[in-house]
Amino acid sequence: MFEKPSKQRAVLLGGLIIGAVSGLPGLNLINCCCCAGILFGGAMSVYLYRQEFTAEMPPLESSDALILGIISGIIGALITTFLSAMITLILGPVETELVRNFMEKLTQKLEDRGSVPPGTMDNLRDQFEKAMKESGTIGGILRSLVYSLIIYPIFSMLGGLIGFGFFGKKKNSPVPPSTPL
Amino acid sequence: MNTVNRIYIIFVFFVMLWCGGLFAAPLLKHFGFTTSSDELYSFFSHVCHQDHARSFHLGNEHFAVCIRCTAIYFSFLAGLFLIPLFRRLEQVSVPSPKLLLLILLPMVIDVVFHDSGIHASTTVSRMITGMLLGGALPWWVLPLSIEAWSQLISRKKIHSQESGVYSYVRKTQ
Numbered sequence: 001m002f003e004k005p006s007k008q009r010a011v012l013l014g015g016l017i018i019g020a021v022s023g024l025p026g027l028n029l030i031n032c033c034c035c036a037g038i039l040f041g042g043a044m045s046v047y048l049y050r051q052e053f054t055a056e057m058p059p060l061e062s063s064d065a066l067i068l069g070i071i072s073g074i075i076g077a078l079i080t081t082f083l084s085a086m087i088t089l090i091l092g093p094v095e096t097e098l099v100r101n102f103m104e105k106l107t108q109k110l111e112d113r114g115s116v117p118p119g120t121m122d123n124l125r126d127q128f129e130k131a132m133k134e135s136g137t138i139g140g141i142l143r144s145l146v147y148s149l150i151i152y153p154i155f156s157m158l159g160g161l162i163g164f165g166f167f168g169k170k171k172n173s174p175v176p177p178s179t180p181l
Numbered sequence: 182m183n184t185v186n187r188i189y190i191i192f193v194f195f196v197m198l199w200c201g202g203l204f205a206a207p208l209l210k211h212f213g214f215t216t217s218s219d220e221l222y223s224f225f226s227h228v229c230h231q232d233h234a235r236s237f238h239l240g241n242e243h244f245a246v247c248i249r250c251t252a253i254y255f256s257f258l259a260g261l262f263l264i265p266l267f268r269r270l271e272q273v274s275v276p277s278p279k280l281l282l283l284i285l286l287p288m289v290i291d292v293v294f295h296d297s298g299i300h301a302s303t304t305v306s307r308m309i310t311g312m313l314l315g316g317a318l319p320w321w322v323l324p325l326s327i328e329a330w331s332q333l334i335s336r337k338k339i340h341s342q343e344s345g346v347y348s349y350v351r352k353t354q
Contacts, residue, residue, distance in 0.1 A: 029230075063272075151228060
């Protein structure tokens with residue numbers, strides 16, 4: 001009897017996608033839009049897992065998508081925290097200055113166009129300074145890890161389920177018999 | 182109470198808890214519980230830019246997330262309440278994924294046009310596009326969540342004597 005493929009590769013790659021999108025400065029702004037990067041990582045882990053199925057194997061189930069999403073989210077949270085801490089430790093002031101310059105230019109541009117109300121820059125600067133101050137401390141890193149370990153698996157699980165809705169069943173796979181709930 | 186109803190209630194409870202957090206952050210700050218309020222703001226900063234100018238306010242304090250996110254989360258919660266009125270919770274079929282992309286499109290257009298300076302998004306446009314997505318998402322997420330958790334609950338671990346491998350099979354009622 002054929003068994004389902006191992007989830008190891010799919011969750012690692014899904015976690016890596018989440019970690020890369022959420023941990024790299026600039027790219028992590030994607031998560032400002034309802035954790036789009038995390039949702040994407042969860043959905044990608046389901047997509048990658050589905051690729052490993054053959055026609056003889058039992059079909060992919062929504063419970064697989066759920067597990068893939070949750071584990072990818074946990075791995076993603078760990079990678080993100082590690083990556084953010086490393087970037088802060090290694091690049092510290094350089095990164096801070098780079099991101100600050102980038103943000104100031106972007107917001108100035110948006111203010112000039114009238115896309116954001118005047119004063120937004122000051123607000124963003126305050127938030128940024130506060131975040132940078134916290135991110136360098138052990139307490140800040142641990143707190144960020146705890147929050148990430150709550151948020152990332154939730155959103156990654158949702159991403160996995162949405163991904164299952166998108167790429168769920170392979171066209172050549174047999175329809176599973178309905179099971180009593 | 183059967184498994185499906187239990188899963189539904191737990192799911193709704195967690196979404197209510199999440200939405201409550203959005204209210205609680207400004208409310209706690211208003212009443213002087215700044216440490217708890219700051220923790221909540223810090224928690225939600227992982228999911229939103231929290232721009233004051235683009236957020237609803239309770240008194241002088243802004244919500245823990247922006248208008249668009251608030252609209253998404255609260256209409257998601259409303260969608261969860263509405264679903265049982267239109268379909269049985271045991272029904273696992275979901276609408277076409279293309280429909281979800283179509284619903285997502287107005288929000289993408291609103292964001293892209295705003296950031297490229299073609300049109301300025303307003304509170305109303307942010308709310309409408311957010312509500313569209315948030316209201317639609319439960320129709321995909323809830324049936325699949327119920328199915329997935331039901332599958333996980335109804336399976337049991339078995340040990341193969343030949344291969345020594347543990348695997349899971351579905352319990353039969």
